[in-house]
Amino acid sequence: MRAVADAPKKLTTWQSIQRSFTSWRLASVTLLSFPSGMPLGLVLTSIPFWMQQEGIDIKTIGWLQLAGLPYSFKFIWSPLMDRYAPPNARRRGWIAIFQVVLTLVCTAFAIEAGGPRVAMVAVLTFALSFASASQDIAIDAYAVEVLEPDERGAAVGARAAVYRVAMYLAGATLITASAHVGWRLSYAVIAVLFLATLVLTFFAAEPPAPAKPPVSLRAAVWDPFVGFFRHSNALQIAAFLFFYKLADNLAQALIRPFLGQMGFSADDIGLGTAVVGVFATLVGTFIGGVVTTGMGLGRALWLFGFVQILANAGYALLAQVGVNRPLMYAAMGVEAAASGMGAGAMGVLLLAITQKRFSATQFALFSSIFALGRTLSGPPAGVLADALGWRNFFLLTMPVGIPGLLLLHSFSPWGKWDIAPPPAEGEGGAVGEPRSLGNVIARGLAGAVLGTGVGYLVNATLAALKAVRAQKIPFNLAGGFDRLFHPPRPVDWVDVVSPPVLGLIIGFSVAAYLTARHGLRRAHPTA
Secondary structure, X not given: OOOHHHOOOOOOHHHHHHHHOOOHHHHHHHHOHHHHHHHHHHHHHHHHHHHHHOOOOHHHXXXXXXXXXXXXXXXXOHHHHHHOOOOOOHHHHHHHHHHHHHHHHHHHHHHHOOOOOHHHHHHHHHHHHHHHHHHXXXXXXXXXXXXXXXXXXXHHHHHHHHHHHHHHHHXXXXXXXXXXXXXXXXXXXXXXXXXXXXXXXXXXXXXOOOOOOOOOHHHHHHHHHHHHHXXXXXXXXXXXXXXXXXXXXXXXXXXXXXXXXXXXXXHHHHHHHHHHHHHHHHHHHHHHHHHHHHHOHHHHHHHXXXXXXXXXXXXXXXXXXXXXXXXXXXXXXXXXXXHHHHHHHHHHHHHHHOOHHHHHHHHHHHHHHHHHHHHHHHHHHHHHHHHHOHHHHHHHHHHHOHHHHHHHHHHOOOOOOOOOOOOOOOOOOOOOOOEOHHHXXXXXXXXXXXXXXXXXXXXXXXXXXXXXXXXXXXXXXXHHHHHHHOOOOHHHHHHHHHHHHHHHHHHHHHHHXXXXXXXXXXXXXXX
């Protein structure tokens, strides 16, 4: 057993910053965020604007929004990228493959720009989204495997900044450029940028001891779940990923409508959200990530959890005072910075709890759980704001953050701050009465059915709440189900597809939890 004296000395925050910025590993992960951010700018901003400029009707452009589905469901095929990989460069090989695909797709966009066909643009947009989401899987998995613990904090903040710059370049900047040089040349330049990133991928740092891939596709799908649930606090951590930023998500869901109703001008709102908010978020994320390294992950999550909750008081004060530009910018800046700090610490947590062997699948799942709270916050926020008024609504968001802190206490108690790392292969193991295979399958199926039902119930409830807010009608759950299964917009089909996917994940999780915590009973035990 290693003596205490041999334990590595903990670095201070400043030492962590200095070490991080001399690391080629950190630089590789950070720079790879550039090709990761560009596709989202194309999908969300440039391509819809281009289609509008070409005279395509808005309903057809709405259908193009379905091309963004791969970003929401990328965890479905992430096990394939854990199981299979190009030789000699498990993660960088996948990154390079999808960068080639992105180059070809953008080249096709440049060719199509002379006379775009809607069907071809739809196919290319979906291909762009799929390749982009797949590249993100590989880059996130690469970050998990290559970064040292004291580099994670700086990496989170730096990645967020570079990603945002790339998204803005391929979005708003590309639209401006197209007015001067045309769409063909604009898309060609983006294709060249994707091609250039192949050089970075080729020379990026390789993990010193790359994790071995799963031995089979079944293991690539099944073992990430079992491996996570071997963590003694797996359930608390999974719930924490959802609840930690729930208060923040509720407040952010209605910032623009709130400011508009308060009487602020479009210029005020644009400056506050696009300049003050974005800058404060990036600074907060960077500070949150870097400080987390020196302070310790558990302590940082506690600190930024409280800061996130208290920051919403600025909006409550603004609702009480009325139109006051300095107060508005201050409230937005403080809240955005606090949100960024929490996101920075959470980014470090995601890197820390992901097992390297299953980094593609587990990181994709964890990040999806983390994003779920933001997705579900909008409709309840609108109903609550209508019922309570703006000041009381923002005050209410503050105690909503308490469940996240209670969950944090369960695996990182106040005053102790430690967070147990994910169990290594072979660690963890059964602690309860073994279950038969039939019992595990039956409970997994029950979990899948229940999860699907709950998913549809939640989506129907949210649809009914949207109607309450938009149409000022009484709450009608039956009407919510009707709206759910007769979606008014193409993108709303996501709400129809997502509950079965959620049910499948829950069913897998139930079966994996029983296997991890109890083990499987042999059908024919030997003497």
